[in-house]
Structures are given as C-alpha cells and as structure tokens.
Amino acid sequence: MSLARRLLLRASRSPWLARTLRHRAFFGRAVRRFLPGEDLAAALDAAAALAQAGLGTVLTQLGEQVTSRDEAAAVRDHYLRVLDEIRRRELPAEISVKLTHLGLELNPRACLQHLLALAGRAAEARSFLWIDMEESRYVDATLELYRAVRAAHPAAGVCLQAYLRRTPADLEALAPLAPAIRLVKGAYNESPTAAFPKKRDVDAAYGVLGGRLLELAARGGARAVFGTHDLDLIARLSDRALALGLTGGDVAGGYGVHMLYGIRTAAQRTLTQEGVPVRVLVSYGAHWFPWYMRRLAERPANVWFVVRHLFG
Numbered sequence: 640m641s642l643a644r645r646l647l648l649r650a651s652r653s654p655w656l657a658r659t660l661r662h663r664a665f666f667g668r669a670v671r672r673f674l675p676g677e678d679l680a681a682a683l684d685a686a687a688a689l690a691q692a693g694l695g696t697v698l699t700q701l702g703e704q705v706t707s708r709d710e711a712a713a714v715r716d717h718y719l720r721v722l723d724e725i726r727r728r729e730l731p732a733e734i735s736v737k738l739t740h741l742g743l744e745l746n747p748r749a750c751l752q753h754l755l756a757l758a759g760r761a762a763e764a765r766s767f768l769w770i771d772m773e774e775s776r777y778v779d780a781t782l783e784l785y786r787a788v789r790a791a792h793p794a795a796g797v798c799l800q801a802y803l804r805r806t807p808a809d810l811e812a813l814a815p816l817a818p819a820i821r822l823v824k825g826a827y828n829e830s831p832t833a834a835f836p837k838k839r840d841v842d843a844a845y846g847v848l849g850g851r852l853l854e855l856a857a858r859g860g861a862r863a864v865f866g867t868h869d870l871d872l873i874a875r876l877s878d879r880a881l882a883l884g885l886t887g888g889d890v891a892g893g894y895g896v897h898m899l900y901g902i903r904t905a906a907q908r909t910l911t912q913e914g915v916p917v918r919v920l921v922s923y924g925a926h927w928f929p930w931y932m933r934r935l936a937e938r939p940a941n942v943w944f945v946v947r948h949l950f951g
C-alpha cells in the first residue's frame with residue numbers, strides 16, 4: 640500500500656482533523672464533487688435527476704460508530720423516513736447502511752431489530768436494504784446479522800470485500816441463502832494478515848470472486864452487484880455474465896454495477912446505454928470527513944483536486 644494511501648487512511652480516523660477541516664470552505668467546495676449536498680433533500684433530488692437519465696441510486700447517510708443507543712435509533716428513524724420518501728416520490732432508489740451507524744458495537748440485538756425494521760419498510764417501498772462492510776473486525780458480526788435479516792426478508796444484501804483473504808470462504812458460506820452481494824475491492828487500512836497489501840492481488844481476487852458470484856447468480860439465484868469503477872473488470876465480468884445467460888437487473892439471478900456519485904460519470908451513462916444496469920451510490924450528511932478521506936486514499940491524485948479548491 641502506498642505511503643500516501645496509508646497516511647490518508649490514518650487521517651480518516653482522526654476526530655481532531657475532522658473537526659478542524661470540516662468547516663474550511665475550500666474543503667467543502669472540493670467534497671461537492673462526490674456529495675450533492677449535506678441533507679436528504681439534496682440526495683433525493685440527485686436521485687430524481689439520475690432516474691431521468693435511466694440510472695438507479697442507492698442512498699446512504701454518512702456516519703459510523705455512534706456512541707449512544709438513542710443515536711442509533713435516530714439513524715434507524717432517519718432511514719425509515721428515507722424509505723417513505725422513496726415510495727412517495729416513486730424513485731428507483733435503494734438504501735445502504737453501516738452497522739456501526741446503527742449501534743452494532745453498543746448492542747448487536749438492537750442493531751438487528753433496526754435492520755429488520757428497515758428491511759420490512761424497504762419491502763413495502765419496493766426498495767432494497769444493503770449492508771456496507773466496514774473494518775475486518777466487524778465482518779463476523781455483519782455476516783451474522785445479514786443472515787438473520789436475509790432469513791426474514793429477500794430484499795436485503797451485503798457487501799463483501801475482495802481484499803480480505805477470508806472472502807472466498809465467506810462467499811461460499813453465504814451461497815445457500817441465495818444472497819444479494821455487492822462485491823467491492825475494500826476501502827480500509829488492514830493488516831497484511833487480513834488483506835492483500837498489493838493492488839494487483841486485490842484486482843486478481845476481485846476477478847475470481849466476481850466470476851464465482853456470477854455462477855451463483857446463474858445457478859442459485861444470487862443477485863450479483865459489482866461495486867467498482869474498474870472498467871476492465873466490469874467488461875470482463877459482463878462478458879462472463881452474458882456467457883452464463885444472465886440478464887442485467889435488480890433481481891435474484893440478475894447482475895448490475897454500482898458506482899459512487901461523481902466518479903466515472905460518463906462510464907455510468909455508457910454502461911446503462913449498453914444494457915448493464917447501473918446504480919449510483921449517493922452519500923449525504925454532515926459526517927463526511929472519514930468517508931471523504933477514504934475517497935482521497937483510493938486515488939491520491941484527488942488531493943490535487945482539493946488543493947485547486949484552495950484557490951477556487
């Protein structure tokens with residue numbers, strides 16, 4: 640892992656930097672590239688605009704590691720409201736949540752109850768509940784809660800990270816559930832014992848896992864989603880999907896691509912026109928600092944984008 644990436648990921652965990660930089664105007668201007676706004680209304684408007692271009696969305700409120708049960712309950716209530724808005728505005732939008740934002744560390748049982756409430760409301764809204772994957776220390780608990788939610792509701796999926804050495808085994812263990820899986824490369828600072836340190840190994844692992852996920856979609860009714868901006872990987876996996884006779888779509892046995900708002904925007908539209916269903920993950924909220932640092936770490940050249948806004 641490059642020094643720049645390591646430093647940015649370390650910065651993402653500094654509450655002092657978050658407090659200091661959040662209110663700097665140049666930082667706010669730079670972050671707008673990846674964030675349509677801090678409030679839900681801005682995210683819903685972005686979802687409506689993307690829908691007009693044929694793109695679905697996944698909405699996520701930024702935040703992680705809440706420190707009280709009341710905060711976790713407020714996050715659940717917020718997402719219930721989001722699902723009601725999705726239904727009211729008839730938006731082709733899904734939601735994605737972080738379990739530490741819903742109080743996983745404080746009370747896993749209450750966290751599961753929040754998830755069940757969200758999955759139930761998502762089904763009523765004809766939407767879908769995604770569960771993000773955070774640092775490797777949360778993987779066991781995240782998969783356990785996903786299993787419980789999936790047993791009660793089909794409209795629920797979980798993210799798996801290709802950089803983790805354990806992920807092939809996790810994918811096989813989930814297979815009998817006909818799971819919905821969003822496969823990503825992985826965004827956190829992990830030890831070499833937990834994750835592949837070299838990007839080329841992560842990319843290779845992604846290709847193999849992606850192929851296997853498509854087989855599970857073709858045979859067992861999994862929903863395969865590729866959460867990546869890596870166009871070579873997407874092209875290879877789309878060819879494989881075609882060869883397996885899979886159709887694009889948000890259904891069991893379907894596949895699609897999810898990308899982040901503001902990244903590879905032209906490719907999002909081209910893929911859609913080519914018949915690969917694309918959803919754009921739209922983040923919003925005031926707690927954007929750690930998340931934004933992870934975006935910079937993915938492409939340290941983005942730091943120049945911030946520097947340019949110092950003078951913009």
Ligand SMILES: Cc1cc2nc3c(=O)[nH]c(=O)nc-3n(C[C@H](O)[C@H](O)[C@H](O)COP(=O)(O)OP(=O)(O)OC[C@H]3O[C@@H](n4cnc5c(N)ncnc54)[C@H](O)[C@@H]3O)c2cc1C
Nearest residue numbers: 771772798823824825826866867868869897898899934937
């Ligand atoms: C929908 C979605 C959901 C995600 N959910 C999670 C999650 O739950 N847990 C988790 O650990 N990670 C998550 N991630 C992040 C993911 O792990 C990667 O860190 C991120 O997607 C960058 O890797 P990449 O697959 O795009 O490939 P890369 O090889 O890093 O990038 C491929 C190309 O995409 C472009 N690109 C990539 N990132 C950026 C950027 N930040 N700015 C500008 N250009 C860029 C560049 O042109 C780059 O060459 C998610 C990503 C997506 C798209």
